[in-house]
Amino acid sequence: MYRIRFHGRGGQGMKTASRILGTAFFLQGYEVQDAPRYGAERRGAPIFAYVRADETPINERGIITQADLVIVADDSLVPVPGAGVLAGVDKHTVILINSDESPEVWKQRLNISGKVFTLPVETEDRAELRFIGATCTGAAAKLLGVITRESLSQAIEEELGDLGHAVVEKNLHKALTAFDLMKKHAGCVSTMEKTSAANYTRPAWVELPFEDARISAPSIHAAANSVQVKTGLWRTQRPVIDYEHCSGCWWVCSTFCPDGAINVTEQGLPDIDYDHCKGCMVCVAQCPPHAIHAIAEEVAQAEEAKGGQA
Amino acid sequence: MKRKLLTGNGAAAWGARLAATDYIPAFPITPQTEIIEALGNWIDTDEMDARMVTLESEHSMITSAGAAAATGVRVFSATSSQGLLYGMEMLYTVAGWRAPFVLVNVSRGLSSPITLEPDHNDILAARDSGFLQIHCSTCQEVLDSTLMAFRLGEDPRVRLPVIVNLDGFYLSFTREPVEIPDETAARQFVGDYDPENIRFRASSPVSQAVAVLGGSPYSYFRYESHLAAQNGLAVYDEIATEFAERFGRSYTAIESYRTDDAELVFVMMGSFATKAREAVDRLRENGQAVGLLRPRLLRPFPAQHFQQLLAGKKGVAVIDQNISMGMGGVLHSELASALYGQPESPRILLSFIGGLGGRDISLEEFFEISAVTQRAVEEGQVPPPRLLYTESELREVRKLQAVAKVERDELGEKK
Amino acid sequence: MTEVKATFYRRMKDLPSTHLLGTGTPMCSGCGGLEALHQVYDVIGEKSVFVNAAGCMTLLSVYPFTPFRGSWLYTAMASAPAGAQGVRDALDILLEKKRIPPEENMEVVVLTGDGSAYGMGLSATSGAMERNLDFLYICYDNEGYGNTGQQYSGATPHAAKTATSKGPLGFPGFKKDLFSIWAAHKPAYVATVIGTEPVDLARKIEKARSLKGPRMIIALAPCPPGWDFDPKESVEIGKLAVKSGVWPLKEYIDGKVTHTKIPRQRIPVEDYLKHQGRFAHLFEPQCNDALINEIQKKVDDYWDEVQKTTSLDKE
Structure with missing residues (x-):
């Protein structure tokens, strides 16, 4: 059985990508299971989807802990702990990353011995990577080696047909280009042996102890501890204040920021909390003197890494 | 089609x-x-x-x-x-x-x-x-x-x-x-x-649900x-x-999978039962005579079907994806009442609770359920019900509790 | 006459610039409901219990994280006001019997979406008002069942496309006038607010805080995924809702309705509608003038009526 996991952000079309691959497998005669994983997360937040394909009906269900192929639509998710991109990855796992950096850099950075392939990033705002799903799926189909160009094309038409001819054409082009790009690596994804009942790791079951309801009721005794959740990781665009033009007005940005992620310093200047700014850009749109502008988060981070001020 | x-x-x-x-x-x-x-x-x-x-x-x-x-x-x-x-x-x-x-x-x-x-x-x-x-x-x-x-x-x-x-x-x-x-x-x-006589019509007055x-x-x-x-x-x-x-698709009141010659039988409902199916295949490959029963009909309860399908089996493990507070697994209770007093009912009927709130049940856990049931058969002793819950899960909950500052109350910090 | 003190909030500079509600919540980027809530919370403060009904904001507090500095109780979709009743009554008992000192008292606040407020929870809300329960009620109104993917609710405006009204004319019904339904109960206070008019909002919450009895607030909550617009437009769309007269800012007190912000020159509703994907079918493939005019007429009729009653008042 093939086990494939897609990682992306809410809004990047990972559900559609997984469905295109699922349908392509299905058209190829496979039994298939595909599903997105929804949680409480919204647009920009890490999400994943999975596909299973086998020649016989599939009994396994739920999350894929060990994948044969991991597809990362957005390389900025790799270091995000909650995204779980590297969960269960071993030397057998093939990783496909949408990234400008080389496979060698990723192998070294992640200290993995398996195969890594990259697809070049084409646009700056990652929330707007409308075709990334099709691109990744095209490349994945070739890496799997069991899906024909025809099945891939037909799957795209079936899954995106409702969105109109132009959308289908654009996605077809992206997917088939990526498909051809991976020609040399066709079929490099392999499946794993079935888990044997003869030799398995026993689950470390535990007896749940009785605990006083003071502890065991679902109550939170902390105040405003949601600040420990870094929703800044959802951001694909970063608002940056140009203090030379900031008029220190009456803090329009601070009041309008839906998340309350802009506070005002003792000097009376607004200060954006990048740990929590989700990148909605309301402040950019509303700043009276237009002193806040948007830059791609990638670019901002790269500049930060260089030690410069974004 | x-x-x-x-x-x-x-x-x-x-x-x-x-x-x-x-x-x-x-x-x-x-x-x-x-x-x-x-x-x-x-x-x-x-x-x-x-x-x-x-x-x-x-x-x-x-x-x-x-x-x-x-x-x-x-x-x-x-x-x-x-x-x-x-x-x-x-x-x-x-x-x-x-x-x-x-x-x-x-x-x-x-x-x-x-x-x-x-x-x-x-x-x-x-x-x-x-x-x-x-x-x-x-x-x-x-x-x-x-x-x-x-x-x-x-x-x-x-x-x-x-x-x-x-x-x-x-x-x-x-x-x-x-x-x-x-x-x-x-x-x-x-x-x-x-609808036969189920109706409201001007010509034929009826008072329903009185x-x-x-x-x-x-x-x-x-x-x-x-x-x-x-x-x-x-x-x-x-x-x-x-x-x-x-x-061409058969849906008996109870799905019976590889139970004919089985000594041990898993019983569970719903989609997680396909995981049990997979486990049965792996256990069979390892020479263990395990099968699966999955009731499709829960009401009416197919008690006689269960009695027949489980007659002469050595051990049964019921995996309940539910919990009746103060009692345990509901399917386990229902099955026990269906099997009680039947001459050929298996003596060993174990209860496992798992999959609450979507918690996964791994293949290894099914293997272990089989092993525990086999041991119970050999020893003739039924162990207490078991919640499928691992040490690492409890460790994770401890971390959450620390973030939620439950210890504040524990230490009597808040009165 | 109800005594209301002069407001502290005269202009935007009077609004707090550090915020009490914690960041890090899973609300969507650009959420108009969260924008209103954090402004409301700045005024109410942490001596409060938020009693929540099922909706998007149920996910504000997901174990082990909460954005609240004060307290929270999640109840169910239908009965948050009854939850508020229990908390209020119990606090009163504790105060009366001197089991807690007066400084331990708190404001009891119901927080619900429009799905609950306009529909399933209306009976419990009516009951709470009828019993003159001393509480604040905040409805964040994104005009549909947002948390399940924006199906139409009793708050959905005419012609809006939702997940359950995808036909060429959108939702055939009309938005329920919850303000008037509430006002008909003669509670202490009823007001409409929006996060994009923060001074108006702060004054109303301040006023509500100064009163006793049921104090009922509806906040229109522009919703990027549900209304289908880019998150950065969130504030602009809210402002257009007010400028076009689609969302009248008003309050009810002592049997009288007062408009707190009357758009001097109302912009056409078209300017509000065309920014939102949920109304795109009114403009493409061709303009549905009949439907747009129908919406415009409703708004015009409303304000004509307002003008009439206002001039009557003056006489």
Whole structure:
């Protein structure tokens, strides 16, 4: 059985990508299971989807802990702990990353011995990577080696047909280009042996102890501890204040920021909390003197890494 | 007939469509909502000749479903979890009206704490309502069971509403290959709805669902419903046989997988049972005689089927994806009562609780359940019920509790 | 006459610039409901219990995280006002019996979406007002069942496309006038607010805080995924809702309705509608003038009526 996991952000079309691959497998005669994983997360937040394909009906269900192929639509998710991109990855796992950096850099950075392939990033705002799903799926189909160009094309038409001819054409082009790009690596994804009942790791079951309801009721005794959740990781665009033009007005940005992620310093200047700014850009749109502008988060981070001020 | 990839929700909607449903009272709730969205869209595009109305609550939704059924149209509705519970008064009520309709429930764990992923406490809370219950483990089964549910409920020997249950996420949002029956074939199988004398008509006045005073008439009406539900067993077997003849897919009241020569048997309901199936295959490869029983029908309870299928087995492990506080697994209790006193019943009947709120059950855990059951057989001792819960899960909860600062109370810091 | 003190909030500079509600919540980027809530919370403060009904904001507090500095109780979709009743009554008992000192008292606040407020929860809300319960009620109104993917609710405006009204004319019904339904109960206070008019919002919450009894607030909550617009437009769309007269800012007190912000020159509703994907079918493939005019007429009729009653008042 093939086990494939897609990682992306809410809004990047990972559900559609997984469905295109699922349908392509299905058209190829496979039994298939595909599903997105929804949680409480919204647009920009890490999400994943999975596909299973086998020649016989599939009994396994739920999350894929060990994948044969991991597809990362957005390389900025790799270091995000909650995204779980590297969960269960071993030397057998093939990783496909949408990234400008080389496979060698990723192998070294992640200290993995398996195969890594990259697809070049084409646009700056990652929330707007409308075709990334099709691109990744095209490349994945070739890496799997069991899906024909025809099945891939037909799957795209079936899954995106409702969105109109132009959308289908654009996605077809992206997917088939990526498909051809991976020609040399066709079929490099392999499946794993079935888990044997003869030799398995026993689950470390535990007896749940009785605990006083003071502890065991679902109550939170902390105040405003949601600040420990870094929703800044959802951001694909970063608002940056140009203090030379900031008029220190009456803090329009601070009041309008839906998340309350802009506070005002003792000097009376607004200060954006990048740990929590989700990148909605309301402040950019509303700043009276237009002193806040948007830059791609990638670019901002790269500049930060260089030690410069974004 | 075409085979395509459908989610469990999509399959349920197709079932309602192919059954030529007239009326669909609705109310959105995760993870059911896609069912009513799909039906609504088909109605908007004239692909389906039905009327849908969004009520302001599930209590109203089930009331209007029952009332429309009592007026003589074919009714379908769907809900989940908190919605099923909010409608609970009306579940009991409309079942007593003896007007059939089909309700799909997409299982999701119950509050508190409020959550999104599945277990079976929601559907089991409706166990004693008078609705019959069919439980599914694949998307195909969801579609097929919806068709069969109309036949079952509308049969004159039964005439009760029926719930078709599927698990949230694991089926509701998961696509699998589903054969969509040909419309004509489906219509022929389900048949036109004949409401018999269930109606409100100017020419033939009727007072339905009236009150009774005194235990005698009350007992009579209640017990008649029980007898009708029990008739459901034989009627279901007939319908399943006919369905298999027409469509080539067999849905016995209890799915029996590799049990003929099995010494140990897993018993579980719902989509996680396919995981148990996988485990059975792996255990068999390792030379262990293990099988699986999965009740599709929970109400009426196929007690005799269980007695026959489990006669002479050495050990049974019931894996309940639910918990009755202060008692344990519901299916385990039900099975124990069905097997008690039967001469050939297995002596070893173990209880495992797992998969609460969508918690995964790993293949290794099934292997271990088998090992524990085997040991119990050898030692002749039944161990206490076991929650499938690992050390690392408890460690993770400890971390969450630290963030939630539960220790503040523990230390008496707050008074 | 109800005594209301002069407002502290005269202009935007008077609004707090550090915020009490914690960041890090899972609300969507650009959420108009969260924008209103954090402004409301700045005024109410942490001596409060938020009693929540099922909706998007149920996910504000997901174990082990909460954005609240004060307290929270999640109840169910239908009955948050009854939850508020229990908390209020119990606090009163504790105060009366001197089991807690007066400084331990808190404001009891119901927080619900429009799905609950306009529909399933209306009966419990009516009951709470009828019993003159001393509480604040905040409805964040994004005009549909947002948390399940925006199906139409009792708050959905005419012609809006939702997940359950995808036909060419959108939702056939009309938005329920919850303000008037509430006002008919003669509670202490009823007001409409929006996060994009923060001074108006702060004054109203301040006023509500100064009163006793049921104090009922509806906040229109522009919703990027549900209304289908880019998150950065969130504030602009809210402002257009006010400028076009689609969302009248008003309050009810002592049997009288007062408009707190009357758009001097109302912009056409078209300017509000065309920014939102949920109304795109009114403009593409061709303009549905009849439907747009129908919506415009409703708004015009409303304000004509307002003008009439206002001029009557003056006489």
